[in-house]
Each structure stands twice: as C-alpha cells, then as structure tokens.
Amino acid sequence: MILLRLYYEFIKVGLFSVGGGLATLPFLYDLSDRTSWFTHADIANMIAIAESTPGPIGVNMATYAGFTTAGVPGAILATMGLITPAVIIISIIFRILNYFMGNPYVEAAFKGLRPASIALIAAAGISVIKVTLVDLPAWQASGNLSDLVIWPAVLLGVLLFLGQKLFPKIHPVLFIAASAIVGILFHFGS
Amino acid sequence: MRELWELFTAFARLGAVSFGGGYAMLPLLTRELVDRRGWVTDNELTDYFAIGQCTPGVIALNVATFIGNKRKGIPGAVVASVGIVFVPVIIITVIAAFLRNFADYAVVKDAFGGIRVCVCVLVVNAVLRLWKKAVLGLPTFLIFAVVFLLSVFSGFLPVSVSPVILVLVSGFAGILLYGKSESGKGGDAS
Structure with missing residues (x-):
C-alpha cells in the first residue's frame, strides 16, 4: 500500500523536523535514499518550486513528493501525514498551556x-x-x-x-x- | 459550523498568499487575525511562533493549529491546518503535473525577485510591531540581542546553536528575571 506508506513516512518527517520548512530537507534526502520515490535532483527542483509558490516549504515538498509517487491521492496523503503530528502535538501543548495560564x-x-x-x-x-x-x-x-x-x-x-x-x-x-x-x-x- | 468555515477560509486565504514560509506569513497573520478578526493578540502570536519553533513540524502549520485550538478546540485545529495547506496543495499538484520547470521560467524568476523584496519589508514591519510589545527594558533587549546575534552569525560559530536551545534558555531567563518580582501582577498590556 503505497498510500499508507506515504502517509506514514511523512508523519515521520513532520514528527522529527523541528524549526521550519528547510529542516525537513535531511529527512527528505533520507527518504529518497530509502524509497527511490524521488531523486536528489527532484529535491533540488522541489526547493526551487517551493520558493516560487505560496505556502510553507515543508508542505510544498510533501505535496510534490506525494504527487510524483502516487498522483493526487499521494499528494493529499503525504500532506496529511505532515500535518498529523503537528496537530496532535500542538493541541496537547495548547491544553497544557491553558492549564498553566495565570501561573x-x-x-x-x-x-x-x-x-x-x-x-x-x-x-x-x-x-x-x-x-x-x-x-x-x-x-x-x-x-x-x-x-x-x-x-x-x-x-x-x-x-x-x-x-x-x-x-x-x-x-x-x-x-x-x-x-x-x-x-x-x-x-x-x- | 459557521465558525469552523470562517477558520477554514481565513487560513486558506493566508495559505494562498504566504510566500517564503512561516516567518513571511507573520505580517499577514497580524493583519488578518489580530487587527481584522481579533482572534488573537500580538503577544499570543509571538508566543505561538516561539513554541512553533521548538516543536516538530512546519512553523506556519503549528501556528495555525494553535489558533484553531483557541477558537474551536480540536476540530478548529484540524480545519485551520487543512485550510492553510489547501491552496498550496492544489498549486503544487498542478505544477508537478504540468509545469515541472515552473521555477525556471524567466517571468516566474522575475516576479519572485520582486516578491522577495516585499517579503523583506513585511518581515521588518512585523518585527518592528511585535518589538514594541515584547522588548520592554534592558533585560528583554539583551535577550533579543543575544539570540539575534547568535542566529545571524551561526555560520561563523564553532557550534551552531539550535533555536530550540535559544528559546528554552530565554524562557528560563524570563523565570529568573521576572519570576519573583512580578508574580501576581501580570499587568502588561497585550
């Protein structure tokens, strides 16, 4: 199941890249080496495209890699994978923060x-x-x-x-x- | 339901015009969410960015998740995050399908040469604005100066200091500086 695999791999990218879009790069190179879903040249191309379109660079990279690997469903699932850890982690932090507000x-x-x-x-x-x-x-x-x-x-x-x-x-x-x-x-x- | 839809459209609009990643998005966020809709304050936005820096994931997404949580809990967080990636996913999919050499067109390069200048100005304006609310007196100025210099000249340092460390140490400095003297006051206008 390539789609599930895409989702899972981009969850990992979202989970481990701290500090903005370009922090996803090392993980993308690693992913390229392990899966051959896209080449290193594709990544360089992705950076140029991400810099010339709106939206967070990490998101653009996930969409591009997802699409080249498995079409529109791939683009959507890879992006969802990237979003998933952020939504979960930030929602937890938000609740902890609210609890301690006023402290x-x-x-x-x-x-x-x-x-x-x-x-x-x-x-x-x-x-x-x-x-x-x-x-x-x-x-x-x-x-x-x-x-x-x-x-x-x-x-x-x-x-x-x-x-x-x-x-x-x-x-x-x-x-x-x-x-x-x-x-x-x-x-x-x- | 209407509020969720508002969250989605607000962040979809932001996602469509945020060139150059999370930081460049900041001035648009202050405009749309602080001034126009009153969903968050300047200081809250600064806090979200700080936390977004040191938690996994794309910064713009983390900020969207925070604001979504604040407005409508978990459904709000999901809707805001999907909203912010909505337009970029479509654009990148179209580019990946039809315009692989999009970034190589002279027109695109020229347009983004111009847009980058605007991004510089937008970021400067956002910094000046948030500065007034957060840099109050010498200790906060020193924190700003140290973090700024360490980040800008990170390339010249023997070890690169991660933003995560900088944010954590600054938070700790805040506790040492303000933890006792101002407890119970909390009178800073936001």
Whole structure:
C-alpha cells in the first residue's frame, strides 16, 4: 500500500523536523535514499518550486513528493501525514498551556521567550535580506562598496516600506502583487 | 459550523498568499487575525511562533493549529491546518503535473525577485510591531540581542546553536528575571 506508506513516512518527517520548512530537507534526502520515490535532483527542483509558490516549504515538498509517487491521492496523503503530528502535538501543548495560564512562572517564562522569538524572526528576515538586497560576490569581485547592495531592489524595498507606513489600510497582498509586477517589468530575477 | 468555515477560509486565504514560509506569513497573520478578526493578540502570536519553533513540524502549520485550538478546540485545529495547506496543495499538484520547470521560467524568476523584496519589508514591519510589545527594558533587549546575534552569525560559530536551545534558555531567563518580582501582577498590556 503505497498510500499508507506515504502517509506514514511523512508523519515521520513532520514528527522529527523541528524549526521550519528547510529542516525537513535531511529527512527528505533520507527518504529518497530509502524509497527511490524521488531523486536528489527532484529535491533540488522541489526547493526551487517551493520558493516560487505560496505556502510553507515543508508542505510544498510533501505535496510534490506525494504527487510524483502516487498522483493526487499521494499528494493529499503525504500532506496529511505532515500535518498529523503537528496537530496532535500542538493541541496537547495548547491544553497544557491553558492549564498553566495565570501561573506567574509561566508568564515570566513567556516574557523572556518573546524577545527571543522576535529575534529568531528577525534573523530569518536577515537571511532573506541577504539573498535579496545584498550581492556579496559582486562586492568581493570588484572591491567597490557600491556593488555590495542591489540598488533596484533596495529602492523598491524603501518604496514599499514608505508605502506601508503612509497607507496602512492597504492590504499587504496588494504590495506583494505590486512587487511581483515591478519584478517582471524590471527583470528582478536576473 | 459557521465558525469552523470562517477558520477554514481565513487560513486558506493566508495559505494562498504566504510566500517564503512561516516567518513571511507573520505580517499577514497580524493583519488578518489580530487587527481584522481579533482572534488573537500580538503577544499570543509571538508566543505561538516561539513554541512553533521548538516543536516538530512546519512553523506556519503549528501556528495555525494553535489558533484553531483557541477558537474551536480540536476540530478548529484540524480545519485551520487543512485550510492553510489547501491552496498550496492544489498549486503544487498542478505544477508537478504540468509545469515541472515552473521555477525556471524567466517571468516566474522575475516576479519572485520582486516578491522577495516585499517579503523583506513585511518581515521588518512585523518585527518592528511585535518589538514594541515584547522588548520592554534592558533585560528583554539583551535577550533579543543575544539570540539575534547568535542566529545571524551561526555560520561563523564553532557550534551552531539550535533555536530550540535559544528559546528554552530565554524562557528560563524570563523565570529568573521576572519570576519573583512580578508574580501576581501580570499587568502588561497585550
């Protein structure tokens, strides 16, 4: 039963990958070696596709691997497998948390934990900024400091930032759509 | 039933526009779920992200499961999680079936070059917003700074520090810092 096997294998991926989509990668490579459902080249392809479509990367990977292995049912079952442990574990944690809500020590722990959570989000932001606004190789090649930043991208970023500050009512999705159009018009991908 | 449907559609919409994984989803979450629907507070969202970091599974999914639990218990958790993967599963299935070289098209690359700039700005905005609620005074600033620097420069460190450790240690620091002095007050506005 390939479908059950897919479900089971992606439960394991969901269960053991801690810390976001790319953390699923080592498990996918392992799965590829053990099952030959997809190749290492497929995984590289999946990463590119996951980065160019909406949705969590781990989910996209599960769907892609499931579909290439067993069609639409495979796509659905692999994704369900990935979801299952998250739903169970988080539901348990939610209940434990609710039980301890109001406990001063738990509240205190969260006061320390919140700035850490925001720091991790900011650090993830830095890693996107690094590949989007900065061109380290160009700077290293030329030694010219003005080559360090990708000026068109920085300009768009500043405009988007000002736009969101000046028009907070406009939905972020419209800014996303606008930047896609700007990207196409000015060839941001090259 | 209506509330479950609302949960599903809200998260299906979020899943359809969350480019670049869980962190990039944060600004859309604050907009849709904090400002527009009032389902969670900024601080709760920050807490969910912190826990989502150190529990298995995709972060965006973990956050969806939390909010689903909060609204409607286990059925809510399931509906929110299925909602967030709904559109990505369809998109990836179509791509896997017909457009395997989707990520190689120049138009797609250009569009995502633009979208990535927008994601940078969205993450910066989200960090600035959550910062105001969670970084209150020197101790919390220090926690932020240490976690941020350790994460950003993890590539230069002899050992990479897992986010799980960072979150746990910060929670413990919170207990040491606030556990006694503020017990019973809990007066921080959220």
